């Protein structure tokens with residue numbers, strides 16, 4: 397197998413696969429080996445020159461989840477250093493949130509929850525004050541994430557709390573954790589849409605992971621989960637799940653599992669061998685073209701231009717074309733979800749800002765630039781907003 401590029405090396409995919417009913421034979425071990433090489437090299441080297449390329453707190457957490465998904469508990473000198481790094485990240489974030497919760501984590505509460513969850517499944521205790529910040533954020537939800545993906549963030553916090561509750565690693569916080577879990581569950585249930593999704597289609601897998609890990613199942617919960625699963629299956633049929641990261645969060649659900657199962661993973665459970673995908677040769681036809689309007693109003697002078705691209709092109713193709721044929725400029729950064737739009741017309745999104753993708757006039761897209769495929773006549777706006 398060829399060497400995998402950092403974008404393809406995604407610990408979340410390994411975790412999803414191990415918690416699914418599928419296995420990838422020898423490729424799976426090779427993938428884990430490549431993950432180990434890449435993550436340990438960049439995390440354990442003292443070379444700070446390339447700090448941009450160092451994994452973030454959330455990526456380190458996902459890497460530890462991947463090790464646990466292979467039934468390993470971190471140990472030894474190297475493992476100990478990874479655990480210390482993650483604990484240090486969390487302490488720094490705790491500092492950024494501040495004594496009186498007046499600040500924000502540098503990353504997000506989503507990554508903060510992921511960090512606590514990863515340490516928990518390895519039975520590594522974090523200080524009560526670190527857990528306390530996440531509890532406070534859930535107790536005062538406005539701190540979580542103003543309007544952007546609160547369900548995903550709540551679900552991740554809930555998965556961390558579920559693990560702590562089961563493992564009893566912070567006995568002094570036990571009651572607060574139990575109450576917060578009830579609150580998370582209630583908020584997520586309230587966020588169910590008429591079609592059955594919790595939040596949106598892409599937050600539903602994590603929400604279901606959390607709800608299914610619940611120690612207090614009720615009839616209401618059971619009914620809501622059944623409805624959500626039916627909605628997910630319908631979305632699957634409409635090919636809504638194309639992004640590998642999204643599939644990785646969905647796979648455990650299809651196998652009745654959640655990240656909390658990583659407390660004691662079952663590495664002997666039978667899984668069916670994945671068949672390599674067979675590609676149907678595409679017929680060479682003259683492509684049909686569509687017109688998409690690209691708008692950027694948050695800059696001066698504002699920009700508006702119509703681009704013609706073949707049917708089935710992604711938004712990224714539209715951006716490329718606009719860059720080739722007009723004054724439009726953009727920049728991206730690789731992430732586990734694919735290319736993330738970081739700058740437009742030389743304007744880089746600052747801290748706690750991002751370039752939001754919208755279908756004009758005002759509908760935020762549910763997919764990134766590489767996955768979203770605009771239709772003929774659509775207008776797409778890129779808008780710099782705070783979060």
Ligand code: B12
Nearest residue numbers: 454455548598599731732733734737750752753761762764
């Ligand atoms: C936090 C978050 C954000 C933050 C990120 C900033 C930050 N400093 O953390 C903000 C609010 C800015 C954001 C923006 C967007 N997000 Co977002 N985000 C998340 C969330 C809750 C956690 C991501 C994370 O930390 N992962 C863990 C770390 C370890 O992985 P990572 O790859 O290193 O994380 C980076 C990337 O995920 C990147 N990122 C965040 N969102 C998105 C979305 C896409 C498509 C890409 C390519 C990258 C990306 O920011 C992270 C921090 O650097 C996920 C929820 C989930 N279920 O995964 C949604 C999620 C990934 N986002 C989503 C979407 C749709 C978007 C937007 C496209 C929304 C929009 N209409 O503009 C934009 C991205 C636009 C762009 N410029 O390219 C969807 C993606 C669905 C899909 N089909 O793939 C998710 C799953 C939420 C949802 N339920 O709909 N997001």
